[in-house]
Amino acid sequence: DAKTTQPTSMDCAEGRAANLPCNHSTISGNEYVYWYRQIHSQGPQYIIHGLKNNETNEMASLIITEDRKSSTLILPHATLRDTAVYYCIVRRSYNQGGKLIFGQGTELSVKP
Amino acid sequence: DSGVTQTPKHLITATGQRVTLRCSPRSGDLSVYWYQQSLDQGLQFLIQYYNGEERAKGNILERFSAQQFPDLHSELNLSSLELGDSALYFCASSVDRLAGSSYNEQFFGPGTRLTVL
Numbered sequence: 001d002a003k004t005t006q007p008t009s010m011d012c013a014e015g016r017a018a019n020l021p022c023n024h025s026t027i028s029g030n031e032y033v034y035w036y037r038q039i040h041s042q043g044p045q046y047i048i049h050g051l052k053n054n055e056t057n058e059m060a061s062l063i064i065t066e067d068r069k070s071s072t073l074i075l076p077h078a079t080l081r082d083t084a085v086y087y088c089i090v091r092r093s094y095n096q097g098g099k100l101i102f103g104q105g106t107e108l109s110v111k112p
Numbered sequence: 113d114s115g116v117t118q119t120p121k122h123l124i125t126a127t128g129q130r131v132t133l134r135c136s137p138r139s140g141d142l143s144v145y146w147y148q149q150s151l152d153q154g155l156q157f158l159i160q161y162y163n164g165e166e167r168a169k170g171n172i173l174e175r176f177s178a179q180q181f182p183d184l185h186s187e188l189n190l191s192s193l194e195l196g197d198s199a200l201y202f203c204a205s206s207v208d209r210l211a212g213s214s215y216n217e218q219f220f221g222p223g224t225r226l227t228v229l
Contacts, residue, residue, distance in 0.1 A: 034217070038155075041200060041223070041225075042222060042223070043114060043116070043202050043204070043220030043221050043222050043223055044155070044202070044204075044218075044220045045114070045220065046217040046218065046219065049217065087155075098168070098216070099145065099157040099160060099168055099170055100145075100147075100155075100157065100204075100218060101157065102147075102154060102155035102156075103154075104154060
């Protein structure tokens with residue numbers, strides 16, 4: 001599975017959009033980009049994933065560049081409860097599953 | 113609430129002891145994953161079971177073992193415990209029936225915090 005690079009930490013003002021970047025320059029054609037977050041020692045929470053098209057769900061949007069070497073997770077209106085560590089993970093989608101390899105992630109602090 | 117349950121929430125034990133952590137996956141999920149999160153190592157994959165069979169192994173020590181039962185719940189057994197085994201242990205489950213589908217996201221339980229004294 002391809003390696004990812006994320007900033008160690010970011011700040012965001014409450015109510016503003018939080019844009020979390022991720023570089024995955026060695027991603028291969030059959031690998032998906034997944035985002036998870038972990039709120040202070042809770043179990044990681046799935047946010048969104050995509051292959052090459054932009055994706056949106058009730059939690060966030062995922063923008064993947066055309067060359068697929070980087071992506072951005074967007075939380076459109078960040079709240080204090082979005083303060084967490086955000087992990088960008090690249091992995092193939094197996095029919096019998098596959099482990100998640102967590103890096104250090106980005107620690108997002110949403111401030112009032 | 114992810115639908116994945118883990119017991120116990122906290123466990124305090126002594127070095128050299130053996131403990132068992134339990135995980136009940138979401139209804140219908142065939143895969144169970146175990147992860148360890150320590151301060152110095154971050155979140156690390158230990159082992160995966162799929163429909164009762166071991167599917168993948170990660171950085172799991174020989175002192176650790178796991179199994180998945182016919183009702184799909186799983187147990188992680190940690191023996192000859194050392195101070196360095198103190199960590200959060202997470203279980204995750206996933207449907208894992210269809211490749212390339214949206215069913216392959218993993219849902220994590222709340223974790224078991226193990227403290228070895």
